Amino acid sequence: MTRIYTLVNQKGGVGKTTTAINLAAYLAKLGQKVLVVDIDPQANATSSLGVDKHNVQGSTYEALLNGDTPASFVLYNERLQLSLLPSSPSLAGAEIELVDELGREFRLKKALEPFDKKYDYILIDCPPSLGLLTVNGLVAARDGVLVPVQCEYLALEGLGQLTQTIQRVRSALFPDLRVRGVVLTMYDPRTNLAHDVVNEVNNHFPGQVFKSIVPRSIRLAEAPSYGLPISSYSPASVGAKAYETLAKELLKGDGVKIN
Ligand SMILES: Nc1ncnc2c1ncn2[C@@H]1O[C@H](COP(=O)(O)OP(=O)(O)O)[C@@H](O)[C@H]1O
Numbered sequence: 010m011t012r013i014y015t016l017v018n019q020k021g022g023v024g025k026t027t028t029a030i031n032l033a034a035y036l037a038k039l040g041q042k043v044l045v046v047d048i049d050p051q052a053n054a055t056s057s058l059g060v061d062k063h064n065v066q067g068s069t070y071e072a073l074l075n076g077d078t079p080a081s082f083v084l085y086n087e088r089l090q091l092s093l094l095p096s097s098p099s100l101a102g103a104e105i106e107l108v109d110e111l112g113r114e115f116r117l118k119k120a121l122e123p124f125d126k127k128y129d130y131i132l133i134d135c136p137p138s139l140g141l142l143t144v145n146g147l148v149a150a151r152d153g154v155l156v157p158v159q160c161e162y163l164a165l166e167g168l169g170q171l172t173q174t175i176q177r178v179r180s181a182l183f184p185d186l187r188v189r190g191v192v193l194t195m196y197d198p199r200t201n202l203a204h205d206v207v208n209e210v211n212n213h214f215p216g217q218v219f220k221s222i223v224p225r226s227i228r229l230a231e232a233p234s235y236g237l238p239i240s241s242y243s244p245a246s247v248g249a250k251a252y253e254t255l256a257k258e259l260l261k262g263d264g265v266k267i268n
């Protein structure tokens with residue numbers, strides 16, 4: 010059975026995309042068949058994996074509008090052994106175009122059905138909003154959401170709103186939606202603040218925070234401009250080690266054996 014996780018946090022710049030692609034890259038390196046699904050019109054996950062968003066054959070836009078995903082939309086990166094269902098700028102219109110559609114919140118879930126059992130993991134990267142695209146991401150998150158939280162001032166701000174949205178989706182659309190875990194990102198060990206945020210987030214989400222914390226790392230910020238995940242761009246860097254550890258922690262929690 011495919012495990013489907015959605016990266017969500019309506020705040021921009023907290024590390025959703027960075028976590029989606031680097032976690033995906035390490036899951037793939039650890040032997041998992043992985044599909045990254047980009048539902049952000051900004052298509053950062055798409056370009057971070059070296060794909061030109063202006064030049065894709067088919068994207069999550071068509072998949073969402075038609076509720077169907079031809080296999081030809083999926084781009085396979087041989088070197089990374091990683092698959093991508095890309096986004097495209099046309100996705101920006103989808104929120105409006107879907108408004109009058111029947112079952113509009115279930116479009117992504119339906120569009121991903123052809124991939125059930127084909128992959129071990131599907132990671133969905135959401136836009137920085139709580140609109141219809143993100144709601145589609147939540148409804149499709151069969152095994153839960155991964156919430157990246159930046160270790161900075163006001164880290165918890167907005168998480169109340171996210172929790173409310175998750176509750177609303179539970180009561181109206183998908184009762185079993187769960188939080189798989191909070192991923193702490195951009196940790197700077199030199200500051201007291203980062204340490205405080207880690208404590209605060211652990212108090213707020215007891216038992217739900219991944220032990221692997223992603224440090225602030227310039228290499229992680231550079232990698233997307235080369236179209237590479239950190240596992241290829243700078244595998245010895247601290248950021249790479251962090252995402253590798255996170256991938257192992259996720260696999261262990263999921264009961265997946267690795268060799
Ligand atoms: N651990 C990190 N260290 C340094 N820079 C990071 C780290 N994680 C993300 N970044 C950078 O911060 C910016 C926002 O990250 P991103 O993953 O795009 O956030 P989101 O998808 O939540 O908007 C990007 O420029 C990214 O390269």
Ligand SMILES: [Mg+2]
Nearest residue numbers: 025026049053
């Ligand atoms: Mg993003």
